[in-house]
Amino acid sequence: MHFLRGTLAAEEAKTLRHPAREGETPGWDIEFTHRDGALVGIEVKGTAGPSFGSIEWTANERNAARRLGARYWLYLVAECTSGNPKVQAIQDPEGEVAEGRMSAEPAVWRLSPAEVERA
Numbered sequence: 200m201h202f203l204r205g206t207l208a209a210e211e212a213k214t215l216r217h218p219a220r221e222g223e224t225p226g227w228d229i230e231f232t233h234r235d236g237a238l239v240g241i242e243v244k245g246t247a248g249p250s251f252g253s254i255e256w257t258a259n260e261r262n263a264a265r266r267l268g269a270r271y272w273l274y275l276v277a278e279c280t281s282g283n284p285k286v287q288a289i290q291d292p293e294g295e296v297a298e299g300r301m302s303a304e305p306a307v308w309r310l311s312p313a314e315v316e317r318a
Contacts (some may be wrong), residue, residue: 200215200217200229202269202274202286203215203231204227204242207231208234210234211231211232211233211234212231214231214232215229215231216229216231217229218230220257224259225240225265226240226242226243226257226259226260226261226262226263226264226265226266226300227240227263227271228241228242228265229241229243229273230241233270237270238267238270239270239271240263240267240271240272241271241272241273242256242263242271242272242273242274243274243276244259244271244273244274244275244276245275245276245277245279245284246277246278246279247278247279247280248277248278249277249278249280249285250277251275251277253254254275255306255307256272256292256303261293261303264291264292264293268291268293268294268299269290269291269294269308270291271290271291272277272288272289272290272291272295273286273288273292274286274287274288274289275287277295279294284298289301302317
């Protein structure tokens with residue numbers, strides 16, 4: 200939020216909101232209203248390390264990226280526990296996957312037991 204307040208236009212910074220803190224799960228962590236009136240969603244991933252090898256991206260996050268397209272951003276924050284975190288902003292990560300500049304593959308599946316009749 201601090202980083203965004205320092206980089207967005209003043210009218211955009213005033214609209215910054217953290218839906219996750221309010222218990223909402225839209226598929227991104229932070230949002231703001233762009234000066235053209237469009238909603239922008241930002242998913243933030245952090246690591247204490249110097250860089251990312253890969254990230255875990257939930258189905259909800261990926262679906263949100265598909266819906267928002269270029270209005271969806273992925274912010275990768277390396278060295279996030281240091282006094283000098285490094286931010287890499289990726290606009291439209293789903294578009295990056297579609298163009299072959301990034302790849303996405305399922306890494307985890309959630310299994311739920313079916314209801315079983317008891318004898």
